[in-house]
Every structure is written in structure tokens, then in C-alpha cells.
Amino acid sequence: MITASHNPIEDNGVKMVEPDGGMLPQAFEPIATELANCSSDEEVASVLRDRVMASAPAATSGAHGAHATAPVARGALTVLVGHDTRPSAPALMAAALAGVHAMGVHAHSCGCVTTPQLHFLVYIANHPTGSPAAAVPAAQAAAPATGPVSPPLQSYYDTIVGAFLTLMEEHQQQQQQQQQQQQQPPAGSSSSSSTTTAAISTSPADTVYVDCANGVGAAQLQPLVPALAGVGIRLQLRNTGLGAAAGLLNCKCGADFVQKERLPPSDFADVPAGARCCSVDGDADRLVYFSPAAGSSGGGSGSSGSSSMGLWDGDKVAMLAAVFIRDLMSQLPAELMEGVQVCCVQTAYANGASTAYLRDVLQLPVVCTPTGVKYLHEAAHGADLGLYFESNGHGTVLFSARLRERLAAVAGSHPAARQLLLLSRLINQTVGDAISGLLLVELILRRKGWSLAQWQGLYTDLPSRQLKLKVPDRTSITTADAERVCVSPAGLQEAIDAIVAKVPQGRAFARPSGTEDAVRVYAEAGSQEAADALAREVAQAVYDLAGGVGPRP
Numbered sequence: 001m002i003t004a005s006h007n008p009i010e011d012n013g014v015k016m017v018e019p020d021g022g023m024l025p026q027a028f029e030p031i032a033t034e035l036a037n038c039s040s041d042e043e044v045a046s047v048l049r050d051r052v053m054a055s056a057p058a059a060t061s062g063a064h065g066a067h068a069t070a071p072v073a074r075g076a077l078t079v080l081v082g083h084d085t086r087p088s089a090p091a092l093m094a095a096a097l098a099g100v101h102a103m104g105v106h107a108h109s110c111g112c113v114t115t116p117q118l119h120f121l122v123y124i125a126n127h128p129t130g131s132p133a134a135a136v137p138a139a140q141a142a143a144p145a146t147g148p149v150s151p152p153l154q155s156y157y158d159t160i161v162g163a164f165l166t167l168m169e170e171h172q173q174q175q176q177q178q179q180q181q182q183q184q185p186p187a188g189s190s191s192s193s194s195t196t197t198a199a200i201s202t203s204p205a206d207t208v209y210v211d212c213a214n215g216v217g218a219a220q221l222q223p224l225v226p227a228l229a230g231v232g233i234r235l236q237l238r239n240t241g242l243g244a245a246a247g248l249l250n251c252k253c254g255a256d257f258v259q260k261e262r263l264p265p266s267d268f269a270d271v272p273a274g275a276r277c278c279s280v281d282g283d284a285d286r287l288v289y290f291s292p293a294a295g296s297s298g299g300g301s302g303s304s305g306s307s308s309m310g311l312w313d314g315d316k317v318a319m320l321a322a323v324f325i326r327d328l329m330s331q332l333p334a335e336l337m338e339g340v341q342v343c344c345v346q347t348a349y350a351n352g353a354s355t356a357y358l359r360d361v362l363q364l365p366v367v368c369t370p371t372g373v374k375y376l377h378e379a380a381h382g383a384d385l386g387l388y389f390e391s392n393g394h395g396t397v398l399f400s401a402r403l404r405e406r407l408a409a410v411a412g413s414h415p416a417a418r419q420l421l422l423l424s425r426l427i428n429q430t431v432g433d434a435i436s437g438l439l440l441v442e443l444i445l446r447r448k449g450w451s452l453a454q455w456q457g458l459y460t461d462l463p464s465r466q467l468k469l470k471v472p473d474r475t476s477i478t479t480a481d482a483e484r485v486c487v488s489p490a491g492l493q494e495a496i497d498a499i500v501a502k503v504p505q506g507r508a509f510a511r512p513s514g515t516e517d518a519v520r521v522y523a524e525a526g527s528q529e530a531a532d533a534l535a536r537e538v539a540q541a542v543y544d545l546a547g548g549v550g551p552r553p
């Protein structure tokens with residue numbers, strides 16, 4: 001997948017998709033780095049021969065368990081390539097296709113697709129009898145597993161949007177039945193005329209404003225607009241990157257901007273305060289919800305924005321999904337759920353209030369992994385039901401084959417089992433997916449009859465602050481315990497402990513970024529002022545002990 005995700009338009013990047021639809025195994029990372037750093041064609045050829053081809057079996061049995069690594073004739077393989085909306089995409093795509101062809105392998109361009117769509121397509125190309133949740137229509141099931149064939153993108157919509165519409169229509173039928181029962185005229189009176197269409201309300205909450213980050217999400221969300229209108233949801237796509245006044249990819253818009261700056265994106269100045277809005281990133285694998293506060297204006301306006309803008313980040317999406325899925329599971333006979341392992345995965349950036357909510361209120365097992373979806377995915381993958389989200393909005397819910405089989409066996413007699421199975425189709429089973437996430441959130445809010453405020457009311461976030469600072473060598477900071485403890489430089493953790501100890505409900509950590517040349521500091525506390533001060537003091541400790549660059553924070 002040719003994309004630099006949520007980063008500025010001038011950045012370029014690539015994400016690799018494994019044959020099972022998963023992410024690049026961690027064992028392959030050093031080899032990929034070596035390949036990326038080659039300075040001549042000869043060096044590329046030798047790294048491909050000596051490192052990539054030689055270590056492929058070992059590398060591919062990394063993060064996702066054993067793959068079939070029996071030798072397959074290269075001519076029988078196809079590499080699917082997708083790209084985002086960057087101006088560099090056509091040239092990089094041509095280079096990628098030429099590179100694949102040079103290896104004697106078929107290459108197929110899937111065009112401009114979202115990263116999660118490409119993961120989905122790769123999965124079903126290799127599992128022709130079923131999608132990640134056994135849901136591909138029979139017509140596509142005939143596709144051979146190898147050779148120059150790409151599954152149609154329609155299979156993505158059939159699976160994900162199809163499951164959403166089934167669940168929504170069922171819900172609306174139930175609502176309609178309930179309304180009819182309530183409105184049933186007393187025996188003998190004249191018949192009521194209110195047996196008309198489903199109870200589709202047209203309240204303002206039915207409009208969802210979507211910030212597409214001027215990225216690939218705009219085109220790929222377009223088919224949802226008519227599909228969702230059919231169940232009473234009006235999607236208004238903004239920052240689509242189209243038209244004369246189109247903004248730049250990820251510039252003052254997109255999920256990363258909204259989550260980090262806590263500001264509405266550009267092109268939202270006319271969106272009413274309190275409206276239901278969400279934002280995806282440039283390759284549509286992250287999703288956050290937000291709601292403009294009165295007086296706040298879009299990121300493009302130069303306004304200082306409003307700190308009271310409502311934000312429903314990845315933690316909040318995770319909690320909503322956890323509440324809903326736990327509810328459905330509790331409707332099933334205990335013996336059916338016996339031995340079913342549930343695992344909620346977070347990183348150190350998850351708000352402490354969300355962790356407490358999962359653990360103490362929902363009573364679900366929680367684990368913390370280092371930052372980066374590859375770690376969260378791996379931890380969630382081991383469970384029957386693995387729920388993971390980063391606070392920045394990347395995450396998904398994985399259903400094991402074992403759980404799906406159990407559910408399928410009783411789906412005929414237990415509506416909750418059938419609904420859980422449909423959820424496993426609605427939720428992208430390969431990676432976090434903003435389109436699938438949007439449908440999940442909208443389904444749950446509508447099924448529960450919840451407003452954004454009720455969703456926000458599940459628990460109250462502790463005030464938090466993130467900072468970053470530069471040091472000469474960020475690798476001099478090493479961490480342990482899922483990056484929550486600094487091991488080096490000597491004395492740093494002791495200093496952080498002493499600072500945190502003075503702050504009620506204080507928690508803080510510092511870690512080197514994996515994607516930027518910076519050290520990130522996170523702090524939370526009982527008040528915003530305390531969280532701000534805590535973050536600053538921890539940043540000062542890092543500056544003093546790791547040799548800060550520039551002015552002291």
C-alpha cells in the first residue's frame with residue numbers, strides 16, 4: 001500500500017500486507033529497513049537475493065503464526081498494490097509494479113483504495129471461500145487462490161456495509177413493532193393510519209459530518225452515502241479533496257489533526273455546534289468522533305479553537321464497542337461462552353479513566369502493549385475476542401475462528417449469536433478501518449438510542465497533556481514495561497517518579513517516538529492545569545538528563 005497515512009502530503013511511505021491480510025511481521029522489519037536504505041540497483045538485487053528470499057520462511061512465520069511457506073512458483077503469485085491520493089502515487093505505483101514484475105511475479109493495481117480495503121482484498125484473494133468473517137457472496141468464491149486475479153472491491157462493501165444494513169434494518173423493524181404495539185388502538189376503535197414506514201427519525205443527529213482529510217476516504221465513503229440514506233443516516237462528506245478550493249491532504253484536517261490539536265478541521269466552520277462529526281486520516285485506517293463547541297471554528301480559519309470541543313477518541317470507540325459486545329455476549333447461555341477468552345488491548349496513552357472503566361466497570365481483562373498497532377494487533381489476535389484501539393483512533397475487534405464457529409452453531413436459536421456473527425462481518429477483521437469503525441459507532445449509538453453526550457457519559461476522561469521534545473539521540477532513552485518505565489538514562493525514572501508522586505491522580509511517562517526524531521511525554525492528572533504542569537516537569541527532566549536540544553521546556 002503506497003501511503004504515508006496521516007503524514008503531510010510531501011511525505012511518502014509504504015505499508016506491507018501479508019497473505020493473511022495482516023501487517024508486516026516484525027521479523028521482517030530489519031530486512032525492510034536494509035532494503036529501503038540500499039543505494040544502488042546492485043545492492044537492491046543482492047539484498048533481495050541474500051536477505052529477502054533467503055529469510056522469507058523465517059520472517060513470514062513471525063507475528064501472525066505459521067503461514068504456508070511451501071515454495072510456490074513465482075508466476076503463480078500476484079501482488080496487489082494500492083495507493084492513496086498523494087501526487088507522487090502514480091510514479092510510485094509504476095515503480096512498484098515494475099519492481100514486482102522484475103521479480104517474475106504478477107502485479108495488479110487495485111488503484112486508489114484505503115489501506116484497510118487493500119488488507120481486506122489481500123485476505124479474500126487468499127481465502128476464496130470466505131471473507132475474514134466468511135461472508136463473501138458465492139459469486140466471488142470461485143476466484144482461484146493464485147494467479148493474476150484481484151477480488152472486486154465490491155466484496156468489501158458487500159461484507160461490511162451489507163452486515164451493517166442487516167443489523168440496522170432488524171433494529172428498525174423491532175422499533176417499528178414496538179411503536180405499533182404502543183399505538184395499538186383499543187379494541188373497537190377505528191384503525192390507526194400509523195402503520196406506515198419504519199420509524200426513521202429525522203432529528204439532526206441523523207446527519208453525520210465526515211472529515212475525509214482530503215484523502216482516499218472521500219471516494220471510498222461515497223458508496224455509503226446512498227446506502228446509509230436508506231436507513232435514515234445522512235452522511236455529509238467534507239474535506240473530500242475535490243473541487244477548485246480543495247484543501248491539502250492531512251493539512252489542518254484528518255483524524256490526527258483533530259485528536260492531537262483538539263480542534264475541528266478546516267471546512268467545518270458552518271457545521272452547527274453539537275453536530276455529530278467524525279474524522280478519518282489520509283488512508284482511512286483511523287477514526288475519531290468530535291463535536292464542535294459553540295464559538296469554535298474550523299482548523300483552517302486561524303482561530304485558536306475551543307478546548308471544549310467534544311472529542312471521542314479511540315479509547316471512547318473501544319469502550320462503546322466493549323459495552324455493546326459484552327451486552328450481546330451476556331445474552332448468550334453461560335455454557336456457550338465458557339472458556340471464551342476476551343482481551344482488551346491498550347497502550348500507555350490510553351486515558352487512565354478508560355482503563356479503569358474496562359477493568360472495574362465492565363470487568364474485562366486489559367493488557368497494555370508498547371505503542372504501535374502491530375503490538376496491539378498481536379496481543380488481541382491471541383484471544384477469542386480481541387478488542388484493541390490506540391487513542392489516536394486506529395483499532396478493531398477480532399473474532400477468532402473458534403468463537404465464530406460456536407456462534408454459528410447456535411445462530412438459528414439465539415439472536416445475540418447471530419448479531420455477533422454479523423458484527424464480525426461489519427468489523428474489518430484484518431486491521432483497523434475507519435469506514436467499518438464509522439458503521440460500528442453509528443450502529444451502536446442507534447441501537448442504544450444514545451446521543452454523543454450519553455456516549456461521553458460512559459466515563460470521564462482524566463485531563464491529559466502530550467508534549468514532545470528533541471534530544472541529540474533519542475535511542476539513549478530506553479524503556480520497559482510497555483514503555484511506561486524509563487530504563488536509561490540513569491536517574492530519569494527516579495526523577496519522573498518523584499515528580500509524579502506530588503500530583504493527585506498523576507501518571508506520566510516519556511518514550512522515544514518510533515516515527516519521529518523526538519521524545520514524547522504524556523501526563524494525566526486530576527485537573528488540566530496539573531496535567532499541563534506535570535507534562536512540562538517531566539519534559540524538563542528528560543531535557544536535563546538526556547541532553548535536550550534548544551530551549552528548555
Ligand SMILES: CC(=O)N[C@H]1[C@@H](OP(=O)(O)O)O[C@H](CO)[C@@H](O)[C@@H]1O
Pocket residue numbers: 349371372373390392512513514515516520
Ligand atoms: C502517540 C502517538 O499517537 N503515537 C503514534 C505514532 O507513533 P510514535 O512511535 O509515537 O511516533 O505513530 C504510530 C504510527 O502511525 C502510531 O501507531 C502511534 O500511536
Ligand SMILES: [Mg+2]
Pocket residue numbers: 005006281282283284285286
Ligand atoms: Mg493511517
